[in-house]
Amino acid sequence: MSDANLYSETFKVTETDAADTKYDRVLRLTLLNDSGDTEMKLDVNSELLQCNIGERVQVLLSSTLSLDGSKDDGKGWRDVGRGEPSVADDYDYVCHGKVYRFDEGKGDKLYVKINAKDFVP
Template sequence: MAAAGDAQLFEETFVITNYDQSKYDRVARITATSNDNATQMTLDVNIELFPCSTGETLQVVLATNLSLDGKGDSEERGWRDVKAGAESTLADMYDYVCHGKIYKFEDGADGQSIKAYVSFGGLLMMLEGPSKKLLPLRVDNTYLLVKK
């Protein structure tokens, strides 16, 4: 996936450690820990579109655009464009794709970590981890791409 490197802000593999569907019928809040135990993620997931459960492994990417060459989305082509012969995008390689806004950062208590908060139309994500890993997220908008 090196071709999309310029657009890719964050990539990590997580294992789901907690699954809570108590508040909504179609949304679960999952908590997950990265394979290296350095990054924690809390994510609201539409389980009708992307069913998941505790113990499953997820590959998570945050990117500024979905173009495979990393150069940006075309004005003529929306990310949901599925016309025959349409150029393939990063979204084609993932099971769950959302577009959202990174709206808040907080410094961690240890001075070495930060928390990044993202809203995908009301479905929320929080990433907490090493500053080095999460500083590239200091942009306004991002795509979330997830696959099992």
């Protein structure tokens, strides 16, 4: 993994909920890692990615899609990796966005809110 890859984990889908969202074509996945210490809620475009309870998904948080870890140099997310190999080539579904808030939860919980756009490589 390059230094650009900040977090990588395999999760099991424990819950899916389309009714909880106010947008069409959005599915909210509740994911739990194997050790049970990390839960993630992830909204995905249900037309681009369909997941069922019990399925496993690999999640990677990275600061760039460039294989060498270099910054995207002002390219828009739609331009990164077009015509050249990128991290996106290894995944069926990719979100691109920014962390906009950290919230402390009860105990040792931390909530990270990310505003993301999705695309399929």
